[in-house]
Amino acid sequence: MKKLTRRTTLVLIGAAGTVAAPSIARAQTVKWRMATSWPANLPGPGVSAQRLADRIATMSGGRLEISLFAAGQIVPAFEVFDAVSAGTVEMAHTAAFYWRGKMPAAVFFTTVPFGLSPVDHQAWLEHGGGQALWDELYRPHRVRGFVAGNTGPSMGGWFKKEVKSLADIKGLRIRVLGIGGDVFSRLGATPVSIPAADLITSLDTGAIDAVEFLAPVSDLTTGLHQVTPLYYGPGFNKPNGAGEAIVSLKAYESLPADLQAIVASACRLEHSAGLADAAWQNAQALATLVGSHKTRVLFFPDEIVEAAQKISRELIAEIGKTSAIAGKIVESYTNAQDRSRGWSSLQASMLVSQLRAQAKR
DSSP states (O other): OOOOOHHHHHHHHHHHHHHHHHHHHHHHOEEEEEEESSOTTOTTHHHHHHHHHHHHHHHTTTSEEEEEEOTTTSSOGGGHHHHHHTTSSSEEEEOGGGGTTTOGGGGGGTOOTTOOOHHHHHHHHHHSSHHHHHHHHHGGGTEEEEEEEEOOSOOOEEESSOOOSGGGTTTOEEEOOTHHHHHHHHTTOEEEOOOGGGHHHHHHHTSOSEEOOOOHHHHHHHTGGGTOOEEEEOOTTOSOOEEEEEEEHHHHHTSOHHHHHHHHHHHHHHHHHHHHHHHHHHHHHHHHHHHHSOOEEEEOOHHHHHHHHHHHHHHHHHHHTSOHHHHHHHHHHHHHHHHHHHHHHHHHHHHHHHHHHHHHO
16 A cells, blocks of 8 residues: 655645535535515614524524515515515514414514503513414414514604594594504594505605604604604504514424524514614604604594594404404413503503603702
C-alpha cells in the first residue's frame, strides 16, 4: 500500500470538506416563507411580523430562516390563510377574525366587541383551554394558529362627521372588520372590508365615510388624520388586538422538536413584545395626533355603546349555533369572561381612582 505523505493527507481532507460542507449546511437550514396581511413594516402588526421572523432565526441559530413578504407580494392580504393551507407558503402573520367567512368562531382568537382584554385573552388561551379549541378549529385546514403579537385595544375609528346619536350611524359607510362589521350593520351602517394600504385613499375620495383600524400608532402612520380630525372612542369593537401566526401543520410537524418549540416560544414572546410596544408607542402617538395634528378625541354617545353591546351579545350567541366547535368556543370564551370579570372590574376601578388623583394635582 502506498504510504500517505503529509501533503497528500491534507489534499484529501480539503477535498472531503469541499464536498461535504455544502451538504451539511443544506441539511441544517430550513427555509420558510411568511406571507403577511400588512404593508411592510407597518407600525404594530407589520413590525411584529418582521420581529417574529428575526427572533426565530436568532433563537434557532440560523437553522430556521423565514423570508417575510408584505401583503400582495405573494398573495393579497386576506388570502394568506388559504396560502398556508394549500402549502403555497409555510407561514403567515395576520389576524384570525379575517377568517370569519370560513369559520365564524375564528373571531374569538383575535377579538370580539366588548370581549376579553389582551391579558385576559392570553390567560384564556394558555390556561382556559382556548389554544386547544383553536387547534381543533384549524386542524381540518391543515394549519395551526399561534398568538404572535398584540396591538392592544383599538380606538373607535375616524369619522368625517360627528356622531351624536344612533341616527348618525344609519347609512354610514364604514371600514370595519370582524363581528364589529355586523354590529355596525345592525346599527344601520354599511360595513366595508378594505386592506390597510388603501384606507387613506378610500376615506379621502369619499368611497367610505369612516375607518375603524387599530390604535394611535398604527393610525398615525396611515395618515388618516390628514383627512379628518374626528377620532372616536371607546373602541368597543376591538378591545384586544391579538396578532396571529398561521403555520402549515405539514411544515411544522416536519421540524425537529427543538425547532417546533422555538416557533411556539417566539410567537409567545412576540405577543408580549408587541403589547409592551403598543402601550409605549400609542401614548406618544396619541399625544402627537392631538398636539401636532389637532386631532379631536371624541366619545360615542351612551345610546350607541349600549345598543352595540346588546347587538354584540346576540351575535355571539348566533355564532355559537353555527357548529359544534363554535358552540364549544363560545361557551369557553364566555366562561373566561365571567371568571375574569371581578378582577378586571377591580383593576378598572383602581385605574379610575388613579386618574382622579392625578387630575387633582
